Amino acid sequence: MLEIENIIFPANLGEALATVRGIPGSVVLGGCGYLRLGSRKIRTAIDLARLGLDKIVETADTVEIGAMVTLRDVETDALTVGLAGGVLAKSVENIVGVQLRKCVTLGGSVAGRYPFSDPITALMAVDAELLFHGRGVISLQDYLEGKWGRDILVKIIVPKRQWIAAFTSVRKSVTDYAVLNCAVSKSGQDYRVVVGSRPSRALRVTTAENFLRENGLTKKSAVRAGELAAESLQFGDNPRGSGEYRKKICPVLVKRALLEVLDAA
Amino acid sequence: MQLETTINGNKIVLDFAGGEFLAETLRRYGYLSVKEGCDTGSCGLCTVWLDGAPVLSCTTLTARMEDHEITTIEALNVEAEEFAQFLVAEGAEQCGFCAPGFTMTVLAMRRELKHPTVESINHYLAGNLCRCSGYKGQMRAIVKYMGVE
Numbered sequence: 335m336l337e338i339e340n341i342i343f344p345a346n347l348g349e350a351l352a353t354v355r356g357i358p359g360s361v362v363l364g365g366c367g368y369l370r371l372g373s374r375k376i377r378t379a380i381d382l383a384r385l386g387l388d389k390i391v392e393t394a395d396t397v398e399i400g401a402m403v404t405l406r407d408v409e410t411d412a413l414t415v416g417l418a419g420g421v422l423a424k425s426v427e428n429i430v431g432v433q434l435r436k437c438v439t440l441g442g443s444v445a446g447r448y449p450f451s452d453p454i455t456a457l458m459a460v461d462a463e464l465l466f467h468g469r470g471v472i473s474l475q476d477y478l479e480g481k482w483g484r485d486i487l488v489k490i491i492v493p494k495r496q497w498i499a500a501f502t503s504v505r506k507s508v509t510d511y512a513v514l515n516c517a518v519s520k521s522g523q524d525y526r527v528v529v530g531s532r533p534s535r536a537l538r539v540t541t542a543e544n545f546l547r548e549n550g551l552t553k554k555s556a557v558r559a560g561e562l563a564a565e566s567l568q569f570g571d572n573p574r575g576s577g578e579y580r581k582k583i584c585p586v587l588v589k590r591a592l593l594e595v596l597d598a599a
Numbered sequence: 600m601q602l603e604t605t606i607n608g609n610k611i612v613l614d615f616a617g618g619e620f621l622a623e624t625l626r627r628y629g630y631l632s633v634k635e636g637c638d639t640g641s642c643g644l645c646t647v648w649l650d651g652a653p654v655l656s657c658t659t660l661t662a663r664m665e666d667h668e669i670t671t672i673e674a675l676n677v678e679a680e681e682f683a684q685f686l687v688a689e690g691a692e693q694c695g696f697c698a699p700g701f702t703m704t705v706l707a708m709r710r711e712l713k714h715p716t717v718e719s720i721n722h723y724l725a726g727n728l729c730r731c732s733g734y735k736g737q738m739r740a741i742v743k744y745m746g747v748e
């Protein structure tokens with residue numbers, strides 16, 4: 335059970351950052367969905383709900399999604415639905431139900447670096463960047479790979495390119511965590527192939543990306559890119575599936591996603 | 600802590616412990632239609648509306664409710680009764696424990712889905728679990744209630 339002793343509503347991001355860095359053990363609250371699954375006692379919780387981080391904004395070169403935007407808004411907002419063929423919107427649509435998605439946030443999903451995450455896989459395929467109040471802008475990939483100090487995630491930034499993208503996953507039941515998820519994208523002759531929930535975190539598969547760049551996307555190359563992904567990545571066991579099973583379904587998911595992109599191109 | 604919010608159209612000052620979640624607060628204030636099942640965001644039993652949209656009250660912090668509008672099924676008796684007739688007609692009601700949360704989602708869905716299909720209904724209701732009914736009867740009732748051909 336989650337117990338929160340004291341909630342602070344900082345007046346601005348500076349105060350939020352000073353609190354998270356100044357009070358050991360203090361915890362930033364997103365939608366509380368994942369925090370609530372654990373059993374912990376939080377002495378000081380920092381609530382970002384009054385800082386206006388719940389907006390999705392378009393600039394000339396980017397779509398910027400505030401950290402407190404809910405997954406339901408990601409799923410339904412015209413800007414995210416229209417972004418890269420709706421790959422991000424599609425990645426969240428099977429996360430439990432509309433009511434949970436209206437509670438949990440994209441910022442919490444990203445900041446938590448959950449290896450099973452569906453939106454992280456989709457965001458990797460469109461080169462998302464993150465704005466932290468303390469450290470500034472870093473790529474999502476660097477954030478996932480690095481060790482970073484305590485900070486406040488302000489927004490998720492997706493560069494606007496001519497992305498054609500697709501998301502696929504295998505789940506034991508529609509609303510369960512993914513056994514494996516995959517997102518691919520094409521922008522000109524540039525490709526991204528990302529596989530997550532392996533069950534460890536999402537990774538780009540550069541062997542498959544380079545192969546597609548050199549050979550172009552066809553029905554045949556989609557099959558080979560899927561095989562390359564399965565050969566290049568490590569897969570592990572968890573209660574949702576074995577590593578062996580994941581390795582078997584990986585080529586299928588990658589191929590399906592690439593064929594969707596081929597159809598849309 | 601204290602804050603002012605609106606529940607079922609009535610302004611009210613809530614007293615609550617800092618980290619309390621809305622399901623617990625609402626039940627303490629007598630809104631006993633709000634059920635607590637899994638308490639971890641998976642079952643939909645605790646669904647209420649926040650500013651007209653369905654949310655899980657077990658996952659919504661009471662401290663965030665200042666100047667918001669919360670709706671529980673107590674405020675939607677007439678609509679809920681109408682929907683219940685469809686459930687009864689299909690023999691889809693059993694223990695009824697899931698019914699308030701489920702009905703709150705169905706009534707929100709009716710407002711939101713302009714062109715409902717079986718697929719979009721299934722998708723909208725994916726977050727509401729029912730231990731008893733097997734879903735088939737519920738689905739027959741909902742399809743009729745939503746006017747899907």
Ligand SMILES: Cc1cc2nc3c(=O)[nH]c(=O)nc-3n(C[C@H](O)[C@H](O)[C@H](O)COP(=O)(O)OP(=O)(O)OC[C@H]3O[C@@H](n4cnc5c(N)ncnc54)[C@H](O)[C@@H]3O)c2cc1C
Pocket residue numbers: 361362363364365366367368369370371382401402405428429430437438439440441442443444445446450451452453485486487488509510511512639640641
């Ligand atoms: C029953 C259930 C099933 C789920 N199934 C899936 C699934 O199938 N696929 C999937 O991808 N996800 C799934 N999730 C996860 C969910 O989508 C959210 O990603 C998750 O709950 C985290 O988002 P949140 O807003 O609730 O964050 P919280 O739980 O509030 O926070 C998560 C972490 O991020 C930190 N944090 C939050 N916001 C910030 C910020 N702005 N700056 C810095 N740190 C921050 C918190 O301190 C905490 O460590 C599931 C969750 C639940 C409860």
Ligand code: FES
Pocket residue numbers: 634635636637638639640641642643644645646655656657658
């Ligand atoms: S009690 Fe809230 S989702 Fe189960």
Ligand code: FES
Pocket residue numbers: 692693694695696697698728729730731732
């Ligand atoms: S009727 Fe018993 S849980 Fe749904």
